[in-house]
Amino acid sequence: MKIKLVAFDMDGTALNSKLELPRGFFELMEKHRDIKFVAASGRQYYSLLNIFEPVRDKLTFIAENGAIIMNKGKTLHIEPIKSVHAREVFERIRNNPEIYPVLGCEKTAYMGNAPDEVIEDIRPYNARLEIVDNIEDVINSEPVLKFAMYNYKQARENIMPRLNNISSEIKAVLSAESWVDVINVSVNKGRAIKVIQDLYGIRKEECVAFGDYMNDYELLQNCGESYAMENAHEELKKSAKYIAPSNDDEGIMQILKKIL
16 A cells, blocks of 8 residues: 555654654655655644755644644644633642643743743643743633643653543643643644545555654554554553654665555
8 A cells, every 4th residue: 555644743753852754754755756755743833944945835733642633834734722621730730849831832931930940841742832921821811722731751750640521522641751731631642643634635554653642643553564663662662653763773765665
C-alpha cells in the first residue's frame, strides 16, 4: 500500500533530546511532495511554526493534542473546552505551588507568575506565552483549547490523582513526564487525523504514524502503519504495530527512508 500521509508527534519522537529535527528531514519532505506530512503535537501551533518555518506551507499542523488543526495559516478545525470545565480543573490544582497551569488559547498561551526556570522550561513548547497576574481572568474571558499543567517530573504522581472524577465532558491525558493535558473528551490526535483523512480522501491504510507517549495512542490507532519509538512509554509500545529506533537515533528518519 502506497503511503499518502505521514503523521508524527514532536517531542520524544521527531525531535531528539536537544529538541532538534533529524538531519535531512526538510529535504525528505521536498523529495516526497505527493505525500501529506502532518505534525501532531501537544505543542502550541506557533511553536510548531517556528520549528518548520522553511517548509511551513508543506505541512498540516495538529496542535494542542488535536484541539486545533491548521493548514497554511487557516483553521481547519477547533474545539475549545467549556469555561466551566476549565474552572473545575483550576480548582483542583490551585493550592499546589508545584503545579503550574498553562492555558493554550487560539492566539497565545497564558500562565501565571512562576520562577524563571519554570517559565524557561515551558517556553519552548509555547512560542507565544503571556504571563498574567490572574489565570482565572483568562478562563473567564477566552476559549481554552487545552488546560495544561506542569509539574517537573511529577505529573503522574502529583497531578493525575487530583483530576479523578472530573466532568465526563473532559479528560486528563498524561502527555509527558512533567505534563498533564486536559482537553475535551472527544479531542485527540487520532480524531484530528481522521478529520484530515476525510478532508483529503486518504484511507487509514495509506497512513503511517509515529509517537512516544500516551497522548499519541489514538493517532497510532487511526493509521494503518504505526510506530512507537524505542524510547516510548511501555503501554504505547504494546499498542503499536512496530517499534522504531529512538528519537536520539533519528528513528523516524530511518523508517521513512525505508518505507517511502
